[in-house]
Amino acid sequence: MTSYIIRRLLLIVPTVFVALSFLFLLFFLLPGDPARLIAGGAERNIDQGVLERIEERYGLDDPVLVQFGNYWKRTIQWDLGESYLNRRSVNxxxxxxxxxxxxxxxxxxxxxxxxxxxxxxxxxxxxxxxxxxxxxxxxxxxxxxxxxxxxxxxxxxxxxxxxxxxxxxxxxxxxxxxxxxxxxxxxxxxxxxxxxxxxxxxxxxxxxxxxxxxxxxxxxxxxxxxxxxxxxxxxxxxxxxxxxxxxxxxxxxxxxxxxxxxxxxxxxxxxxxxxxxxxxxxxxxxxxxxxxxxxxxxxxxxxxxxxxxxxxxxxxxxxxxxxxxxxxxxxxxxx
Amino acid sequence: MATDDRVLLSVRNLRAVFETDDGIVHPVDGVSFDVRRGEVFGIVGESGSGKSVTAMTILGLQPTLKIKEGEILWKGRDLLTMPEDERRKVRGREIAMIFQDPLTALNPVHTVGKQIGEMARIHEGLSRRAAKERAVEMLELVGIPEPRKRADMYPHEFSGGMRQRAMIAMAITCKPDLLIADEPTTALDVTVQAQVLEVLLAIKDEIDSAIIMITHDLGVVAGMTDRVMVMYAGRAVETGTTDEIFYEPRHPYTLGLLASLPRLDDKGDEPLVPIVGSPPSLVHRPTGCFFHPRCRFARVPGNCETDDPALRLVAGDDHMAACHYAEELAGVTVESLRRQVDVTLESELADLDEPLERLVPDPEPRDAAGGDAAGETGGNGDAVGGAPAGPPAADTAHDGGTNP
Known part of the structure; x- marks a missing residue:
């Protein structure tokens, strides 16, 4: 019974990985710029320098695969990051x-x-x-x-x-x-x-x-x-x-x-x-x-x-x- | 049938029907019998002859069955008019039942010990712990090794023979006065059959109960019962002591059952004598004697076709048969019947005795009179029986259709 439960718990890992990777990559196909959002909204006229600094700070200027790797590194430590919208911790x-x-x-x-x-x-x-x-x-x-x-x-x-x-x-x-x-x-x-x-x-x-x-x-x-x-x-x-x-x-x-x-x-x-x-x-x-x-x-x-x-x-x-x-x-x- | 104080159960003219979409089915049609303390009473018949329904009716376990008339006297009180909560106290405690297939008859999600102990908890108010102890005792009584360990196991962890022993253990937990065993060995192989029957007989003596043994296996009947009732199409066609039924049968159906048995002393070239045709439909039954379409001795045209023979005393104190010509069958033995059929096959009809003139059935009028059921599958040699000392004859038909 114990070995069965352990086997089943291990199976959760690939399930989670596939589900989240799919979501992550899908996100980059969506229109819209997260940096603009962080700076206060898509409608506002924002200084290009501000946007660049935001992108750098959140790692948004890195290639997608690098961002992907960083995401998993943090997630494994149960660091879910903070909201782009209001800086609240996701946890x-x-x-x-x-x-x-x-x-x-x-x-x-x-x-x-x-x-x-x-x-x-x-x-x-x-x-x-x-x-x-x-x-x-x-x-x-x-x-x-x-x-x-x-x-x-x-x-x-x-x-x-x-x-x-x-x-x-x-x-x-x-x-x-x-x-x-x-x-x-x-x-x-x-x-x-x-x-x-x-x-x-x-x-x-x-x-x-x-x-x-x-x-x-x-x-x-x-x-x-x-x-x-x-x-x-x-x-x-x-x-x-x-x-x-x-x-x-x-x-x-x-x-x-x-x-x-x-x-x-x-x-x-x-x-x-x-x-x-x-x-x-x-x-x-x-x-x-x-x-x-x-x-x-x-x-x-x-x-x-x-x-x-x-x-x-x-x-x-x-x-x-x-x-x-x-x-x-x-x-x-x-x- | 005399009433004496040893009579435990007395079924009187029991008539019950199922109302189906196809019409009214008569699984039990005017059946009467007594069971006395300490005896083993056999009920024999083909699938669908009403033997199981009769047993279920005694316990009140057929909710869709309508009782039309009759009474079931248990120690003098009619079970059919007894209030349900009193009747429930009779079930299990005074009359217990052993079912045919112990795998499906035991609950898969409870341990065997719990299911046996439950009997004592209901009727004797034992605590959980005491009931468990009783279950272990009972398992030991029916010869299950390591009963304490077995009591904690589930039915699927038991073998077929052990399950049936567990079923017996459950039935005898409250030392009932009457055990009804409905084909208790049908699902078991032959060596295990013998063991289970032995256990059953030993326990009967130990707790001084009576047994109703319902079976299609004449081998079981010969080895165990004191008296026998042969059923056909919902009716008793012959009753008597086991010896009378086996050695002096007075009904053509009984004779046919016995003649269809293969025997251990057969040389191997003897023909088996089938009962031709199949049991009648219980919705559209034949006119006259229900057995006449399949009867080797029927007089057609004649009163067999028109008059319904009553069950009447034909010999001794208690030997009854429902045949117009029961007396004439006195000279017919199973051996002579088998010999005659053999001879017939060799077309030596000339030497036959008078009552056996009609031995070779003329298929034409027979089929016409046989009605729907016999017409469809007629002539396939459907027979019941098992050799007293040999393997049982095949009986693969289920008690379906009339016993939902």
Whole structure:
């Protein structure tokens, strides 16, 4: 098992290298001059001498391949440089943005797991009931709704309307930004914070919740027919225990993959949701960096996202071993 | 059938149906039998004869099955009208089941020890630790070496024979009064079969329970059972002691099953005697006697084609058969049947006795009466059985179709 994990961790290195090299080289194909940006903006009339000094200072006058080499030298020491735009250290920006992304992702995943899996299970157990039929329709629709449409609808229903109708202050949800209050245990909102959190979390969770519900339903239906479920009933277990103790873990095998992949996506690629709700996370920052030609920020944040994604995938693969003892990794003595 | 205080289970006129898109299927159609404490009761029949469904119905494990009539008396109480939570206490604790394929019947994500111990946790409220100890004890009882280590292993780490022993260990954990074994040795090879059956019999004596042995393997029946019920198309066609069934069969189907067995003392040039055709469709069943389209002795045209024979006492105290001509079969032995077929093949029909005149079936009216099922695959010699001391005859068909 340990050697498997080490092998997998080493595989992250080429993944990161290819992803970042591609981004780095792509950047030089884009129009726009970073030196001008550093000096205060593309529209301003800037003295040629100033531009030259800036290029020299940031190494922008070196050949691309030299810049490329220097970049990797610094990156290996986890020196991600500073923003062209405002001279802030990229490590600092990354820290600020990542915690917000992780908080949002955690809540999205909690909603997905709690709602998606329980709806899927109920649907499977009460197959062909009205609840099941409605679930099938609603989940099909929910998995097809674009994030920005859902985001605007939720903003209208839970923030704009309550304001118009003069609902009590606590019942009006926030449509944008992040609240001033702090968090306990890293991710539990305090004070007003939950009013900012709830809409983006629901929006981010929506599509995956629907997919999880459908997947859980299908997987559970298959498991319910299995011989070992009949054995469990023949033992005299109550139906609820048959489903929970014998069915659930078997049915969760395909579902775990989806949750794992989605956690990676929710951290790094929640761009649309973060934009719609002005949530200061990694995704929205990455888009801004592209628009601003802010190469160090773009590369630094992408690096973090790629590593997070790879590590989460590894954790998912390893957790399989707990869910299904038949695939205990690297332990071949019993075949 | 006399009722006495040793009767544990009494199934009375059980009729149950599956409602499918193709029509109503009758997997169990008016079956009655008693099982007494300490005996091994065999239920024999081809795939799809209703034997497994009968067993599942006793435990209430067929959610899509509709019980039309009848009762299943367990120690005098009807299981079919018992509230679900009381019936659940009977399952596992008083009636336990051993399933056919122990690989799929054991849960792949729990250790064998946990699955065995769970039985004791449900019914005896044992702690996790005590249940584990019980599981180790049970594994030892069924002859699994290093039971403590094995208890922590998963089903996929066990061999086929060991899995079946683990299955037996699970079933006997609460010392049930009745064990239902549904083809317990079908998935095993012959040497392991014998070991598993031995374990089963030894345990029956140890915990003084009764066994219902469901099988298509006549070898298992001969070696283990005290009484036998032969099923065909959802009905009991013959019941009696094992000796009566094997040595004085009174139903042409039983006779056919026995005659289709290869025997160890065969020289090798004897023909095997197949039961022609295949089991009838359980949706569109034949008129009259369900077996008449395949019967070597059927009188067609005659009452075999028109009248449904009831199961009736034909000899001794308890030997019953559902054949209009059961008495006339008294003179027919398996040997004579095989000899007759042999002779027939050599076209020496002249010497045959009266009831065997119809030995060579006339295919024309037979096929017409046989209906859809027999018509499609007719004449392929589908037969069940296994030699008492030799390898079992092939039976590759699944219990599919009627047992979803």
């Amino acid at each position: 600092e920006i990354l820290g600020d943005r990542a915690v917000n992304s992780i908080r949002l992702a955690i809540w999205a995943i909690i909603i997905e797991i709690v709602v998606g899996i329980s709806v899927g299970l109920l649907s499977a157990i009460r197959r062909y009931s009205w609840g099941d039929r409605i679930t099938t329709i609603v989940t099909a629709a929910a998995s097809a709704v674009p994030v920005f449409v859902l985001g605007f609808v939720l903003q209208y229903l839970f923030a704009v309307q309550p304001n118009k109708l003069d609902w009590p202050e606590w019942a009006r949800l926030r449509t944008s930004g992040i609240g001033p209050d702090s968090w306990t245990f890293f991710f539990i909102p305090t004070g007003e914070q939950w009013r900012y959190l709830i809409l983006p979390a629901v929006t981010l969770a929506c599509v995956t919740t629907a997919l999880l519900a459908r997947m859980t339903r299908g997987s559970m239906l298959e498991v319910l027919r299995a011989d070992y479920m009949r054995t469990a009933r023949a033992k005299g277990l109550a139906e609820r225990d048959v489903v929970v103790k014998h069915g659930l873990r078997n049915a969760m095998l395909p579902v775990v993959t989806l949750i794992g992949i989605d956690f990676g996506t929710a951290i790094g690629a929640a761009v649309l949701t973060e934009f719609t709700f002005g949530w200061p996370g990694l995704g929205s920052q990455i888009v801004e960096s592209v628009q601003d030609r802010d190469l160090p920020v773009l590369l630094g944040l992408t690096l973090a996202v790629v590593i997070a994604y790879a590590v989460i995938n590894l954790i998912v693969d390893v957790s399989y071993a707990w869910f299904d003892p038949r695939i205990r990794l690297g332990k071949g003595e019993h075949a």
